Amino acid sequence: MKSTENVLEIRDLVKDFPGVRAVNNVSFDIKRNTVHCLVGENGAGKSTLIKILTGAYARTSGKILLNGEEYSPHSTRDAKQKGISTLFQELNVVDQLTVEENLTLGEEETTFGFLRKTDKINKMISVMNSLEPSIKPRQLVSSLSVAKKQIVEIVRAVATESDIIIMDEPTAAISESEIARLFTIIKGLRENNVTVIYISHRLDEIFELGDYVTVMRDGKHIDTKPVSQIQDRSELIKMMIGKTVFEQYTPREGECPDAILQVKHLSNHKLNDISFEVKAGEIAGFYGLVGAGKTELARAIYGVDEYEGEITFKGKNLQPSPDKAIAAGIALVPEERRSQGLFTILTIRGNVPVMNMKKISRNGFIDATTERNVTLDFVDKLKIATSSIEKESGKLSGGNQQKVVLSKCLFADADLLMLDEPTRGIDVGAKSEIYSLIRQLSKEGKSIMIFSSELPEVMNICDSIYLLYDGSLKATLRNGCDVDSENILHIVTGGE
Amino acid sequence: METNQVRKLLTSGKLSDESFLTLFMIGVLVVVFGIACIVVPNFYQPQNMINLITNNWFVIILGIGVTFLLITGNFDMSVGGVIALTGVLSVYFCQGANVSQNALANGLGLPYGVAIGLTLLCAAGVGAINAFFIAGLKVPSIIVTLGTMMLTRGVAQVITQGAQRNTSLPDAFGVLGNLSISGTSIKLSVLVMLALIIIAFIFEKKTVAGRRTYLIGANPEAARLSGINVSRHLTALYIFSALLAGITGVLLASEYKSGMSGMATGYEFDALVIALLGGVSIAGGFGSVLGMFVGAIILSVVTSSATGLLLSPDWQFTLKGIVTFMAILAQRFALDKRKG
Numbered sequence: 001m002k003s004t005e006n007v008l009e010i011r012d013l014v015k016d017f018p019g020v021r022a023v024n025n026v027s028f029d030i031k032r033n034t035v036h037c038l039v040g041e042n043g044a045g046k047s048t049l050i051k052i053l054t055g056a057y058a059r060t061s062g063k064i065l066l067n068g069e070e071y072s073p074h075s076t077r078d079a080k081q082k083g084i085s086t087l088f089q090e091l092n093v094v095d096q097l098t099v100e101e102n103l104t105l106g107e108e109e110t111t112f113g114f115l116r117k118t119d120k121i122n123k124m125i126s127v128m129n130s131l132e133p134s135i136k137p138r139q140l141v142s143s144l145s146v147a148k149k150q151i152v153e154i155v156r157a158v159a160t161e162s163d164i165i166i167m168d169e170p171t172a173a174i175s176e177s178e179i180a181r182l183f184t185i186i187k188g189l190r191e192n193n194v195t196v197i198y199i200s201h202r203l204d205e206i207f208e209l210g211d212y213v214t215v216m217r218d219g220k221h222i223d224t225k226p227v228s229q230i231q232d233r234s235e236l237i238k239m240m241i242g243k244t245v246f247e248q249y250t251p252r253e254g255e256c257p258d259a260i261l262q263v264k265h266l267s268n269h270k271l272n273d274i275s276f277e278v279k280a281g282e283i284a285g286f287y288g289l290v291g292a293g294k295t296e297l298a299r300a301i302y303g304v305d306e307y308e309g310e311i312t313f314k315g316k317n318l319q320p321s322p323d324k325a326i327a328a329g330i331a332l333v334p335e336e337r338r339s340q341g342l343f344t345i346l347t348i349r350g351n352v353p354v355m356n357m358k359k360i361s362r363n364g365f366i367d368a369t370t371e372r373n374v375t376l377d378f379v380d381k382l383k384i385a386t387s388s389i390e391k392e393s394g395k396l397s398g399g400n401q402q403k404v405v406l407s408k409c410l411f412a413d414a415d416l417l418m419l420d421e422p423t424r425g426i427d428v429g430a431k432s433e434i435y436s437l438i439r440q441l442s443k444e445g446k447s448i449m450i451f452s453s454e455l456p457e458v459m460n461i462c463d464s465i466y467l468l469y470d471g472s473l474k475a476t477l478r479n480g481c482d483v484d485s486e487n488i489l490h491i492v493t494g495g496e
Numbered sequence: 497m498e499t500n501q502v503r504k505l506l507t508s509g510k511l512s513d514e515s516f517l518t519l520f521m522i523g524v525l526v527v528v529f530g531i532a533c534i535v536v537p538n539f540y541q542p543q544n545m546i547n548l549i550t551n552n553w554f555v556i557i558l559g560i561g562v563t564f565l566l567i568t569g570n571f572d573m574s575v576g577g578v579i580a581l582t583g584v585l586s587v588y589f590c591q592g593a594n595v596s597q598n599a600l601a602n603g604l605g606l607p608y609g610v611a612i613g614l615t616l617l618c619a620a621g622v623g624a625i626n627a628f629f630i631a632g633l634k635v636p637s638i639i640v641t642l643g644t645m646m647l648t649r650g651v652a653q654v655i656t657q658g659a660q661r662n663t664s665l666p667d668a669f670g671v672l673g674n675l676s677i678s679g680t681s682i683k684l685s686v687l688v689m690l691a692l693i694i695i696a697f698i699f700e701k702k703t704v705a706g707r708r709t710y711l712i713g714a715n716p717e718a719a720r721l722s723g724i725n726v727s728r729h730l731t732a733l734y735i736f737s738a739l740l741a742g743i744t745g746v747l748l749a750s751e752y753k754s755g756m757s758g759m760a761t762g763y764e765f766d767a768l769v770i771a772l773l774g775g776v777s778i779a780g781g782f783g784s785v786l787g788m789f790v791g792a793i794i795l796s797v798v799t800s801s802a803t804g805l806l807l808s809p810d811w812q813f814t815l816k817g818i819v820t821f822m823a824i825l826a827q828r829f830a831l832d833k834r835k836g
Binding site: 341343345346347355357364365379389 | 505506507508512702703704705707708710714715717718719720721722723724725782
């Protein structure tokens with residue numbers, strides 16, 4: 001069976017989540033012993049597709065043939081046994097163990113409970129010597145760089161005779177020279193009967209490495225082509241964004257007044273000399289792909305992460321601590337709704353007033369009536385769908401949870417609102433409600449910073465657009481005049 | 497009119513899980529108490545009922561601090577040690593200076609008021625040490641407070657040379673711990689406990705600081721991002737908890753007119769057990785002082801019925817263990833049933 005030309009055939013694959021079709025009738029083939037790239041914007045359905053292939057998700061319908069046989073793994077382990085290994089972004093190695101122990105992890109062979117040295121270990125070690133002789137079997141994995149940890153995982157996949165190795169953004173966290181080394185290894189894998197499915201946001205890598213490329217958009221399969229038939233980045237970008245209809249952005253009338261926030265030469269472990277300013281009443285969008293430094297920028301301004309540089313807010317130096325930021329008039333809606341924004345085990349009433357307890361209390365004592373009324377007002381204003389304000393907030397739907405977090409920040413009476421991925425994972429209706437809320441706040445004179453990895457979101461509501469790549473500010477655009485989405489994607493994928 | 501009705505509807509919610517659990521444990525208390533009244537001779541006597549509360553004032557006071565810290569998701573295992581240390585210190589500060597050849601009879605000769613002040617200051621110091629490691633250096637609270645638990649008792653043993661100090665004390669020393677409402681067994685200590693329970697209840701339900709305690713336990717990261725100074729709040733709570741233990745230590749030393757290094761051994765576990773019996777979650781964000789109080793009475797009913805049935809005191813620990821298991825199983829069951 002192994003002689004079939006296609007190692008993997010995907011037919012009419014569908015995956016539904018409540019309210020969303022994440023993968024929509026996708027069909028394509030992956031040819032044996034090729035490097036097959038998978039590209040698409042955030043939310044295009046790549047990750048969902050990969051999770052189906054690795055057994056993390058069950059498909060809703062459709063068919064997958066691996067080596068011509070029906071393939072439906074029920075776990076990552078099962079997928080591995082059937083021949084598909086995955087190199088996740090979150091590496092699957094145990095730092096406290098040696099390289100050798102990591103290689104056989106979960107597949108140790110024992111005699112009466114004692115570890116036995118077997119052919120398997122020797123085989124793994126010889127594979128490793130051929131790929132990267134500088135890694136020693138007795139070395140602790142914690143002493144290896146990220147790139148070398150990846151190689152340990154690749155060795156494990158190769159030695160278990162995987163037909164396919166999926167790599168999810170393997171170059172996101174490693175240096176240039178290590179990338180070159182990784183590419184050599186990937187090309188070597190292709191010679192040795194391994195098919196690589198390669199996912200990356202860096203489009204240049206696709207031209208350097210790929211044999212085929214599949215483009216996905218909004219859960220649909222757009223096209224699969226040999227890379228040689230694609231002229232340049234911009235053709236690829238066009239396929240990725242398609243004819244996305246952006247809701248018409250209306251430029252604001254009149255000149256914006258003074259700057260409320262000034263950031264000068266901001267740098268830290270992730271950010272690289274970022275300077276900009278936000279004006280009163282302005283909606284500023286920060287766009288970049290995953291790992292570009294959006295969240296880190298928001299956290300630095302809010303005083304959660306350390307930084308060097310100068311941040312002034314309303315003409316005063318901003319003290320780096322969230323409580324000081326809130327007191328000065330800044331509020332943050334964090335990226336991770338459930339773990340950073342919401343008190344899931346508390347009620348809606350317990351959540352909404354949290355950032356401005358002064359307003360619902362007198363001399364440190366909470367006024368229950370005010371508390372209730374404030375909460376009711378927000379439930380009303382933001383149309384939070386709930387049977388009662390005494391409901392546990394963690395039991396609301398995603399969109400309503402986000403509205404509770406938004407209420408919390410709005411109640412802080414901030415003059416600058418920072419929203420990190422404000423509409424991630426929520427349905428279209430709630431999304432447009434949140435957009436109109438943002439516009440209204442801006443009309444009331446509040447400044448808003450939106451950190452987003454969704455281009456339509458940024459183009460649709462922001463007055464100015466800042467493009468981030470790899471921790472640096474690459475370009476600043478005024479929305480409405482010279483903005484074109486192809487150029488933006490060119491910049492945020494590392495193009496000059 | 498219509499919007500008013502909608503608003504009214506939106507504010508009506510079913511009972512919160514906390515209130516439900518407290519009511520459930522009161523139910524358990526009634527059942528356990530009922531059984532004890534039938535089985536144990538003279539258990540129903542009013543004096544016995546009063547004793548159920550008055551015999552446990554010290555554990556309940558400790559339980560207040562322990563409960564609030566548990567709600568923030570932290571332990572305080574040092575409270576028993578702090579009682580021993582502060583008891584011994586209050587004696588040492590009061591004992592006459594250079595009055596005897598015996599080292600254990602000599603102290604600093606300070607007036608009782610000053611001695612109490614200094615002792616409570618030392619207690620607050622222990623709380624500050626806990627807070628420094630837990631809130632400042634982010635060391636897990638269980639480790640830190642186990643350390644101070646041994647440290648405090650260790651210092652108490654050094655000062656008493658492993659025994660006790662009870663000589664050359666002024667008369668004033670024995671007054672506080674033995675004051676009682678005339679004609680009853682209700683001591684000043686019990687009144688202090690009741691007052692503290694009421695204050696703690698108001699703190700928990702009505703104040704902003706009380707609310708923050710729950711927010712920190714429910715989600716420390718979100719609490720920080722919502723502008724709550726988590727370290728400062730934890731520091732205040734650890735100092736508060738140590739002060740409660742300090743007050744208890746001073747009162748107990750006064751009651752016995754003695755500072756014993758072996759005083760209050762295991763009380764930190766008793767305080768933990770009554771909080772858990774009262775439905776406080778070790779995961780944080782959930783529980784109440786009232787629940788802890790009910791938990792204390794349940795434990796008291798069980799142990800005193802054992803005494804009433806002439807069961808050997810050797811059985812006390814076994815019995816406490818069994819009750820703890822049963823009560824916590826019952827809670828799990830009740831909560832799961834409720835969530836359906």
